[in-house]
Amino acid sequence: MDYVIYGLVGIFTLIILVIITRTLNFKPILYPEMRKKYDIDELRVLESLSQKIKIPTISYLDSKMVDQKAFKSFKEHLKNRYPLINEHATYKEIGTGVLFHIKGESDEEPTVLMAHFDVVSVEGNWTFDPFGGDIDETYVYGRGALDTKSSLNAIMESLEYSFSLGKKFKNDLYVSFSGEEEIYGETQHLMVEYFKENNINPYIVLDEGGAIVSNMFPGVSKKVAVVGIAEKGFMNLKLTAYSKGGHASTPPKDTAVTILSKAVIKLNNTNIFKLKITSSVKILFDTLAPFSKSFAIKMIFANLWIFTPVVKLIAKISGGELLSMFKTTQAFTTSTASDAINVLPTSASVGINYRIRPGETSADVIKKVRKVIRNNNIEIEVLKISEATSTSTVDNVFGIVRHAHLGVSFLTDLIVFRISLNRNMCHVSRFL
Numbered sequence: 001m002d003y004v005i006y007g008l009v010g011i012f013t014l015i016i017l018v019i020i021t022r023t024l025n026f027k028p029i030l031y032p033e034m035r036k037k038y039d040i041d042e043l044r045v046l047e048s049l050s051q052k053i054k055i056p057t058i059s060y061l062d063s064k065m066v067d068q069k070a071f072k073s074f075k076e077h078l079k080n081r082y083p084l085i086n087e088h089a090t091y092k093e094i095g096t097g098v099l100f101h102i103k104g105e106s107d108e109e110p111t112v113l114m115a116h117f118d119v120v121s122v123e124g125n126w127t128f129d130p131f132g133g134d135i136d137e138t139y140v141y142g143r144g145a146l147d148t149k150s151s152l153n154a155i156m157e158s159l160e161y162s163f164s165l166g167k168k169f170k171n172d173l174y175v176s177f178s179g180e181e182e183i184y185g186e187t188q189h190l191m192v193e194y195f196k197e198n199n200i201n202p203y204i205v206l207d208e209g210g211a212i213v214s215n216m217f218p219g220v221s222k223k224v225a226v227v228g229i230a231e232k233g234f235m236n237l238k239l240t241a242y243s244k245g246g247h248a249s250t251p252p253k254d255t256a257v258t259i260l261s262k263a264v265i266k267l268n269n270t271n272i273f274k275l276k277i278t279s280s281v282k283i284l285f286d287t288l289a290p291f292s293k294s295f296a297i298k299m300i301f302a303n304l305w306i307f308t309p310v311v312k313l314i315a316k317i318s319g320g321e322l323l324s325m326f327k328t329t330q331a332f333t334t335s336t337a338s339d340a341i342n343v344l345p346t347s348a349s350v351g352i353n354y355r356i357r358p359g360e361t362s363a364d365v366i367k368k369v370r371k372v373i374r375n376n377n378i379e380i381e382v383l384k385i386s387e388a389t390s391t392s393t394v395d396n397v398f399g400i401v402r403h404a405h406l407g408v409s410f411l412t413d414l415i416v417f418r419i420s421l422n423r424n425m426c427h428v429s430r431f432l
């Protein structure tokens with residue numbers, strides 16, 4: 001009996017030792033300080049962003065609503081504001097987008113920098129004019145300031161600046177901007193087609209990503225530039241139940257509304273969409289958690305081999321953004337049934353928006369929905385699908401992005417600068 005107790009104590013001590021050792025070795029990756037300083041005309045950069053914001057390039061699914069003049073004048077802005085880029089690059093319009101090609105000494109391993117210049121429409125009350133491009137001591141205000149006229153501006157300004165210094169590029173560089181990203185338009189696909197047809201195999205592709213945020217992780221007060229390496233998928237489903245219509249004075253036991261409600265409740269209560277720490281989330285934790293000032297947090301994240309259930313529990317309790325990182329989410333958004341309260345519905349529908357985590361597909365989700373609702377009389381209609389992306393490899397190429405500093409950063413041989421200036425308007429790009 002004693003041996004059993006000794007054995008258990010031994011194992012327990014060993015586990016504690018492993019946990020503590022791993023926690024103490026859980027150190028942040030520290031980056032070298034920027035060596036070079038660049039004499040950048042910061043006011044010009046801000047003014048350029050402001051000018052871009054002032055052009056109301058709003059995307060609408062209904063193409064008739066799109067202000068073509070705004071899109072035209074945005075392209076004109078790109079021509080007029082950047083004479084050196086236009087002198088050195090070939091310019092092409094693809095779909096609603098534009099593609100600049102800057103020839104380097106080699107056409108091998110080209111870099112592709114992406115952004116989009118369309119924005120979503122304006123809703124709610126704004127303190128500043130969404131298309132005013134106001135600049136104050138801290139911010140540049142307006143629709144698209146973050147998503148993504150800021151990164152577009154950073155790319156263009158850094159290129160123009162590079163050319164003003166007589167910069168030559170070692171490798172080819174492509175700058176690709178879409179004008180219909182917000183409506184999942186064709187342009188992005190057409191760009192990819194163009195690259196494939198012309199045998200252009202990018203070494204690195206940088207697109208829209210997260211922002212620069214504070215307090216995104218417990219115990220980490222530093223500003224964090226979030227580089228996306230994967231993106232969740234997206235699916236809109238419409239569920240419809242049918243029933244006989246008629247007058248509400250002689251109702252049947254169930255109508256389309258109650259049949260559909262049961263399905264909605266089942267879906268809302270299900271835990272069929274399991275929490276998973278995907279590789280991209282793991283990388284996020286491994287990068288951020290060592291910076292945490294809290295020993296407990298560091299201990300938990302240094303030892304996910306034993307604490308994964310604890311992390312999942314924390315995610316479940318806190319919900320919101322944290323929980324969404326781990327799982328496919330579903331949001332019930334629209335509903336329709338009878339037009340009048342005293343008329344029985346012949347059908348009732350509900351719209352559900354899914355955000356699919358990497359590793360899961362739309363087909364998996366539909367299968368799960370069927371399994372949960374267990375009612376073949378409910379019609380499931382797929383309205384829109386965009387599958388989750390694959391996850392970018394975090395390798396040496398990613399290292400270039402990872403070492404990029406706030407302020408000025410090197411990307412291959414290109415200077416991409418982001419204005420620190422305490423103006424939290426810059427944007428670190430998604431790494432596809």
Ligand SMILES: [Zn+2]
Nearest residue numbers: 147148181208
């Ligand atoms: Zn965007």
